[in-house]
Amino acid sequence: MSPDAVHPPSPARATAGFPWAGYLLGFALGGFFDGILLHQVLQWHHLLSAVESSAVQDIRVQILADGLFHAAMYVVAAVGLWLLWRSRRRFAEPGADRLLFANALIGFGVWHILDGVLSHWILGIHRIRMDSANPLLWDLLWFVVFGVAVAAAGWRLRRGGGGGSGGRAAPVILTPVVLTLVVLIAGPVAALPPPGVTTVMVLFKPDTTALDVFAAVAAVDGRTVWQDPSGQLWAIDLGEAGSPTALYRHGALLVSNTLLPTGCLDWFRT
Known part of the structure; x- marks a missing residue:
């Protein structure tokens, strides 16, 4: 019998994580917003764009760093969602949605405050707009x-006080649901490759030879x-008209637009 069955958690303990659920989900959304807008859409920087080492400037390393960054945001978002579910009793309280x-x-x-202070000014690993003549302005x-x-x-909304909004049930339920959906959608979108990137990482079956890979590429x-x-993990440039799914017919186990999932699978496989 589990400890919770003998000593079920008190309502206070079960709902204590509600404030942190909001903090963590907002924090993760900040990271996803950065990844979607600045890394993918505008392409103003990668996580390590300002690191001058020639090894780090390799686009594969840049993509790997972005992938690890997104993975960290997934962890933060997952903890936030778990805390939100654990404290779901709070949804019925006046002002919970607020x-x-x-x-x-x-x-x-x-x-964004931490990113600015830590990444931009202390570590200097990237700036908001790397191609700007005045990066400090951005x-x-x-x-x-x-x-x-x-x-x-x-902070002002939090300190504004007041009970829940009129028609309590709908807003109190709506806010957690909308926030959860936004996080679940933003995560995968943030991990998409930048427009115009045609290189994919391909993990081939263990018995695939180099000749088999070259035949698949051709x-x-x-x-x-x-x-x-x-010899099982390859970066392949498919060009503008290439089809990643076609590689599955030629011995590929996984085709990915980032180094992260293929690298992890290759590590576990070995």
């Missing part, structure tokens, strides 16, 4: 608008870019 939304805004703003703009202003708006009109020492 508190959750306010804390999510604070978390979103804190992400750093400050992002810091103030998406960091300080959003966190301050959340079949999809691609070219090999890189391989790991095992």
Whole structure:
């Protein structure tokens, strides 16, 4: 018999994580917002764009760093969703929707404040707009608008007090559901490759030889870019018209647009 069956958690313990659910989900959304808008859509920087080492400037390393960053945001979002589910009794309380939304805004703003202070100015691993003649201007703009202003708006909403909004049941349920859906959608979207990237990582079956790989690449009109020492993990440029799914007919176990999932599978396989 589980300990919880003998000593079930008190309502206070079960709902204590509700504020942190909002903070963590907002924080994760801040990271996903950065990844979607700045890494993928605008392509202003990668996580390690300002690191001058020639090894780090390799686009494969840049994509790997972005993938690890997204993985970290997945972990934060997963913890936030778990806390939200664990504290679901709070949904029925007046003002719960207000508190959750306010804390999510604070978390979103804190992400951008930390990113600005740590990534831009202390570590210097990237700037908001790497190609700008005045990168500090863009750093400050992002810091103030998406960091300080959003966190301050959340703090003011939280401190504004007042009970729940009129028609209590719908808003209290609606806010957690909407926040959960936004996080679940934003995560996969943030991990999509930048537009125009035609290189994919391909993990082939263990018995696939180099000749088999070259035949597969020729079949999809691609070219090999890189391989790991095992000979099973390859980077293949498919060109503009190439079809990644066609590689599955030629011995591929997994075709991915980032190094992260294929690298992890290759590590576990070995």
